[in-house]
Amino acid sequence: MNYTLPHTIENHTGEKIIFKGIRHESDGDVLYGENFVQPGSGPPMHTHWLQDEGFMVLEGRIAYQIADQPVQYANPGESLVFKRGVPHRFWNAGSDVLHCAAWLKPANTIVFFLSSIYAAQNKSGKPQPELFDGAYLMTRYASEYDMTEIPGFVKKVVMPVVYRIGKLLNKYEHFKNAPQPIKVR
Incomplete structure (x- = not known):
């Protein structure tokens, strides 16, 4: 995007x-x-x-x-x-x-990431992003960003499971042009 x-x-x-x-x-x-x-x-x-x-x-x-x-x-x-x-x-x-x-x-993916987080917050109507979008963003971009207040079990187990369920349910069509995450070399 x-x-x-x-x-x-x-x-x-x-x-x-x-x-x-x-x-x-x-x-x-x-x-x-x-x-x-x-x-x-x-x-x-x-x-x-x-x-x-x-x-x-x-x-x-x-x-x-x-x-x-x-x-x-x-x-x-x-x-x-x-x-x-x-x-x-x-x-x-x-x-x-x-x-x-x-x-x-460096700029990296921050415009996409924050635009998507804000959209997911607006979608949920709460400070927390909509469940599937939040799981997508926090799982896919974990090499770039972390939400410190989310418990480790949720980040390492729950979010990846929700992310995979979202993929199976075709919840991520609106992310089809998402940038590749930046990986540490």
Whole structure:
């Protein structure tokens, strides 16, 4: 699936991302854009195995946490970076919309992955993605992304079983042009 940039996604939980463009650099492409997060909203603890992620707060106040560390905060003009392989989460800690400039490097499959996660959340009407779509995305792209809060048994046993059942039931036609996951070499 190819997306024309700029590309905007929103989920019903209060997050909006505008993927604006890609900047080519000698050591990998940088995807840049903006995000808007409603008060109290933000993604759960997660990991990008192959990407660094950065934010600069433009408006509002961001709370963020790296696994097993205390919560920290950043205000307008302040930046933060989450290194690849480090579990993290963030949310809007203010009473107004949080607006950040954001980037990920290298870009890899993140536009497809987040677009699909948001669509699956919207389909379920809950913060958790629709069951079959969630199992597809978390199983197929496990080499790139992890949702830290999902128990290991669910990730290693339940999701792969649901993924295979979904394949048997032909639930993944809408993913037929999905990009290949990036594998660690």
